[in-house]
Amino acid sequence: MNKLLINAVLISALFFTAAPAKAAVNIFACEPEWGSLATEIGGDAVSVYVASTGRQDPHQVQARPSLIARARSADLVFCTGAELEVGWMPVVLRQAANGKIQPGSPGYLEAASVVSMKEIPQHLDRAEGDVHAAGNPHIQTDPRNFLPVVDALAARLAEIDPTHASIYKARHDAFVAKWRAAIRKWETEAAPLKGMQIAVQHKNWIYLLDWLGLRDVVALEPKPGVPPSSGYLSEVLAKVKASPVKMTIRAAYEDERPSQWLKQNAGVPAVELPFTVGGNDKAKDLFGLFDETIDHLMKGVRP
Amino acid sequence: MKAKRMLGVCAFAATLRALSPAPAYAVTDEDLSQIRQSIKKLEVQHAEDAKHIKELEQRLKVAESMATGEATKAQASQGSPNETPLVTNYQATTSSVPAQAVGPAPAQSGAPTSAGAFNPAIGVTLMGTYAHFSHDPDNAPVPGFALGDEARSLATQGFSLGESEVSLSANIDQALYGQVVLSFPREGGANVEEGFIQTTSLPWGFMIKGGRFLSGIGYLNEQHQHAWDFLDAPLPYRAMLNNQLGDEGVQMRWTAPTETFLQFGAETLRGDSFPATPTHDGAGAQSVFVRAGGDVDESNSWLTSLAYYHADAKDLVTGIDSFTGATHLGIAGLVWKWAPNGNPVQRNLKLQSEFFFRRQDGTFDALAYRGDQTGFYGQAVYQFMPRWSVGARYDQVSANDVGADFAGTTLDNLDHTPHRYSGVLMYDTSEFGRFRLQYNYDDSAPQANQGVMLNYTVNLGAHGAHQY
Numbered sequence: 001m002n003k004l005l006i007n008a009v010l011i012s013a014l015f016f017t018a019a020p021a022k023a024a025v026n027i028f029a030c031e032p033e034w035g036s037l038a039t040e041i042g043g044d045a046v047s048v049y050v051a052s053t054g055r056q057d058p059h060q061v062q063a064r065p066s067l068i069a070r071a072r073s074a075d076l077v078f079c080t081g082a083e084l085e086v087g088w089m090p091v092v093l094r095q096a097a098n099g100k101i102q103p104g105s106p107g108y109l110e111a112a113s114v115v116s117m118k119e120i121p122q123h124l125d126r127a128e129g130d131v132h133a134a135g136n137p138h139i140q141t142d143p144r145n146f147l148p149v150v151d152a153l154a155a156r157l158a159e160i161d162p163t164h165a166s167i168y169k170a171r172h173d174a175f176v177a178k179w180r181a182a183i184r185k186w187e188t189e190a191a192p193l194k195g196m197q198i199a200v201q202h203k204n205w206i207y208l209l210d211w212l213g214l215r216d217v218v219a220l221e222p223k224p225g226v227p228p229s230s231g232y233l234s235e236v237l238a239k240v241k242a243s244p245v246k247m248t249i250r251a252a253y254e255d256e257r258p259s260q261w262l263k264q265n266a267g268v269p270a271v272e273l274p275f276t277v278g279g280n281d282k283a284k285d286l287f288g289l290f291d292e293t294i295d296h297l298m299k300g301v302r303p
Numbered sequence: 304m305k306a307k308r309m310l311g312v313c314a315f316a317a318t319l320r321a322l323s324p325a326p327a328y329a330v331t332d333e334d335l336s337q338i339r340q341s342i343k344k345l346e347v348q349h350a351e352d353a354k355h356i357k358e359l360e361q362r363l364k365v366a367e368s369m370a371t372g373e374a375t376k377a378q379a380s381q382g383s384p385n386e387t388p389l390v391t392n393y394q395a396t397t398s399s400v401p402a403q404a405v406g407p408a409p410a411q412s413g414a415p416t417s418a419g420a421f422n423p424a425i426g427v428t429l430m431g432t433y434a435h436f437s438h439d440p441d442n443a444p445v446p447g448f449a450l451g452d453e454a455r456s457l458a459t460q461g462f463s464l465g466e467s468e469v470s471l472s473a474n475i476d477q478a479l480y481g482q483v484v485l486s487f488p489r490e491g492g493a494n495v496e497e498g499f500i501q502t503t504s505l506p507w508g509f510m511i512k513g514g515r516f517l518s519g520i521g522y523l524n525e526q527h528q529h530a531w532d533f534l535d536a537p538l539p540y541r542a543m544l545n546n547q548l549g550d551e552g553v554q555m556r557w558t559a560p561t562e563t564f565l566q567f568g569a570e571t572l573r574g575d576s577f578p579a580t581p582t583h584d585g586a587g588a589q590s591v592f593v594r595a596g597g598d599v600d601e602s603n604s605w606l607t608s609l610a611y612y613h614a615d616a617k618d619l620v621t622g623i624d625s626f627t628g629a630t631h632l633g634i635a636g637l638v639w640k641w642a643p644n645g646n647p648v649q650r651n652l653k654l655q656s657e658f659f660f661r662r663q664d665g666t667f668d669a670l671a672y673r674g675d676q677t678g679f680y681g682q683a684v685y686q687f688m689p690r691w692s693v694g695a696r697y698d699q700v701s702a703n704d705v706g707a708d709f710a711g712t713t714l715d716n717l718d719h720t721p722h723r724y725s726g727v728l729m730y731d732t733s734e735f736g737r738f739r740l741q742y743n744y745d746d747s748a749p750q751a752n753q754g755v756m757l758n759y760t761v762n763l764g765a766h767g768a769h770q771y
Contacts, residue, residue, distance in 0.1 A: 063768065
């Protein structure tokens with residue numbers, strides 16, 4: 001009886017495995033920015049699945065059954081890394097048990113592994129809040145970080161799928177040229193922001209600040225990932241009064257209340273930035289993401 | 304001096320980059336000018352110098368140790384930290400850098416440098432509870448059910464340290480993952496709660512797990528107790544599985560290459576756990592299960608499962624009774640999760656329910672016995688704001704009338720349907736700390752028992768990933 005059932009499972013397993021794969025390379029992107037980048041480089045040669053949206057906190061995505069199903073058939077997992085996905089990807093990878101995408105194999109690419117990381121903690125203690133040993137993982141807020149990542153991605157795609165290597169190379173070169181031009185444009189547009197003092201809601205903007213020369217004088221979270229108490233917010237208020245800030249920036253997925261509170265109590269404009277592709281309706285791709293980011297920052301300065 | 308060192312780091316990073324199987328795409332003048340700019344910036348921004356240099360020095364240290372390769376590795380394995388500045392070697396490396404290879408420095412800072420880096424991830428779970436029950440929680444029969452050892456008590460009255468757990472896990476190599484979970488009950492001693500290896504790289508969606516593990520027959524069964532929303536097992540788990548089924552054996556799973564999650568699994572087990580005994584030369588229990596799940600939209604997702612478990616028992620002792628025969632158990636489960644825009648941080652809702660059907664066939668205390676039992680629980684947990692959740696649960700079991708032969712015994716259902724109402728309030732200090740206040744109105748024993756439990760559950764060490 002039980003042997004029969006086990007045999008039935010095995011037979012149905014063989015039946016299902018016979019189904020042919022569709023696209024050349026199945027890419028499982030953890031965050032929307034990497035999904036967009038993969039589409040830019042892969043074009044029709046790849047099929048991209050994005051595991052999270054711009055309205056989700058990338059730290060706290062649930063390891064849903066759909067993610068396991070997609071990872072099961074993926075040829076390449078493309079994530080930020082640096083422990084950003086530590087709360088869910090290990091489960092997805094283990095449950096999917098797909099040898100092609102395990103860490104260390106060609107089908108596993110962490111963007112953070114090729115980017116120069118910032119805010120690497122000197123010592124690790126959970127009392128410091130949600131800190132990442134490898135540094136601040138929110139690398140996608142600086143467009144310059146995409147340059148080494150796109151190199152790594154194109155090389156990896158060529159390794160996994162050599163038949164389309166020339167396509168990846170061509171699309172890579174075209175993207176890089178377009179991207180460099182766009183960076184120059186954004187830098188020109190954002191020139192007035194240089195040296196400006198702002199507040200951040202969560203410490204996930206260090207790469208953006210560094211790129212545009214903005215200075216965050218205060219964070220509305222006492223420690224990364226720890227929601228502010230009313231006592232802490234009054235400290236923030238005192239700080240903001242002593243050292244005025246032009247605006248508070250926050251990511252689209254974050255609770256708007258702390259920055260709205262500062263707006264009401266200190267008249268500091270609250271600016272919601274898309275943070276990633278899909279963070280608002282206009283941030284449809286990587287170019288839209290930074291168009292919107294710069295646009296919102298400039299509007300924050302001159303409402 | 305500082306600037307010189309900085310240049311050295313950049314150059315070295317470039318070497319690493321040139322050596323790595325990285326892209327052959329040319330690096331342009333812009334990259335060069337970027338680095339020059341950042342150097343200039345460093346020279347100007349004296350205030351930030353100290354911090355930045357510190358960071359760079361750390362990176363340099365890593366780079367040095369990597370450059371020196373085997374020598375450093377040998378040192379590290381002897382337990383000596385990478386204090387020795389191996390500048391000579393490092394300079395030798397940098398002098399051969401082709402200028403055009405300069406690119407953005409890859410992150411090497413997180414690279415492991417000591418033998419300790421290969422230690423498994425260590426996580427510790429601590430639980431402590433204060434419980435107060437209106438009637439003795441150690442005297443809690445469920446009429447119609449012969450309970451396993453663990454299930455005979457509802458909780459420990461008063462203060463108690465729950466099971467403390469230590470889990471160690473790591474990838475063993477490119478093909479295997481291993482995990483051991485040791486638990487330390489307050490009575491003393493240690494148990495191997497789980498200790499298994501599983502494959503990570505089998506082709507065609509197969510996965511095999513072997514050792515001692517929590518069976519995949521139920522949604523709640525596969526989760527560790529400290530990950531449950533409620534502090535205690537629902538009645539069907541308590542009455543039919545002695546709270547939770549863990550056993551030694553082999554599990555095989557196959558995940559279908561479909562967009563909707565579809566997984567089949569089979570287990571063959573030693574039968575060391577209630578309701579089985581290790582008959583048939585230590586292969587006394589088997590199970591099969593199938594699961595399906597997916598997303599309805601961005602905010603809603605689901606997982607459903609169906610499982611069948613079979614166990615043979617020879618002289619399974621439960622208190623003063625003994626059972627010999629076969630147990631057939633079917634479990635059907637559904638879990639539904641909702642989070643606005645798929646972002647559970649602010650608010651989320653989790654609904655879950657499992658139905659149990661069990662048939663036992665054999666002899667109970669030397670009398671011919673055939674029992675048909677059912678049970679289910681339904682629960683909802685709602686996080687109404689960050690860090691705060693409330694939950695409600697209803698659970699019940701029922702056993703058929705097994706006849707006059709068993710009147711007055713454990714199997715006599717006393718015309719009573721054991722059931723319970725529970726409510727829980729949870730407060731999370733962070734992802735790693737949780738306080739819970741649970742209330743039970745327990746009408747499972749012939750005499751209703753009310754209980755209040757206040758509990759903390761915390762995780763130290765490795766950041767465990769959460770199952771769905």
